Amino acid sequence: MSSNPYVKLVEKKTGKRLQLFAENTDSIPYIVFLRVTTQDYRRTSKRPILKEIPANSKLLLKTLILLDGKEGIYTPTFIVNEVATNLTMRKTHDDFDLKISQAKLEKTVLIFTNFNCDLCDQAIAILQENAFNFKNHNIETNREASKILKAELEDLDALDNTSYPILKIENQIYTNIATRKKLIEILKKHFE
Numbered sequence: 588m589s590s591n592p593y594v595k596l597v598e599k600k601t602g603k604r605l606q607l608f609a610e611n612t613d614s615i616p617y618i619v620f621l622r623v624t625t626q627d628y629r630r631t632s633k634r635p636i637l638k639e640i641p642a643n644s645k646l647l648l649k650t651l652i653l654l655d656g657k658e659g660i661y662t663p664t665f666i667v668n669e670v671a672t673n674l675t676m677r678k679t680h681d682d683f684d685l686k687i688s689q690a691k692l693e694k695t696v697l698i699f700t701n702f703n704c705d706l707c708d709q710a711i712a713i714l715q716e717n718a719f720n721f722k723n724h725n726i727e728t729n730r731e732a733s734k735i736l737k738a739e740l741e742d743l744d745a746l747d748n749t750s751y752p753i754l755k756i757e758n759q760i761y762t763n764i765a766t767r768k769k770l771i772e773i774l775k776k777h778f779e
Contacts, residue, residue, distance in 0.1 A: 595663075596663060608645050619636075620636070623661050693712045698722070700752050700754070
């Protein structure tokens with residue numbers, strides 16, 4: 588089963604019918620793969636499912652019908668992947684080339700974080716997993732980070748009322764980023 592904390596496989600039984608849903612509680616879409624192995628139901632693993640599950644949604648993947656005299660045992664293979672928007676594959680005559688957005692190589696993201704900030708941890712993970720050039724400044728462990736941030740923000744009073752993370756990309760500063768979806772939208776704006 589998937590270890591993704593946002594997407595899970597949910598079953599609903601109605602009589603002899605078993606419906607398998609993918610439920611996404613995150614603010615971004617995911618790609619899911621489902622293969623069911625069983626001898627107790629019709630419509631088994633011969634047709635695996637590969638679908639995109641939109642943000643905050645529940646989508647029916649497969650309906651199985653229980654065969655007479657069977658217990659209803661099945662083994663699902665459920666894999667969840669984040670939708671990749673930053674890498675593109677291009678087929679050449681001899682091989683595949685992986686092309687990373689040139690913008691990622693030319694721009695650096697400054698991220699200001701603090702402790703006890705789940706979105707800060709998620710932001711750092713997104714930047715690392717997607718090969719962004721970035722510098723993390725934790726304002727609680729790095730005295731210089733506070734000075735850098737105060738120099739970047741024109742309105743020093745805003746610093747007291749700001750939530751984290753704070754991003755600086757090129758000459759733009761983004762404060763009060765409330766969701767993972769908003770963070771991804773900001774990155775797409777600068778890197779796609």
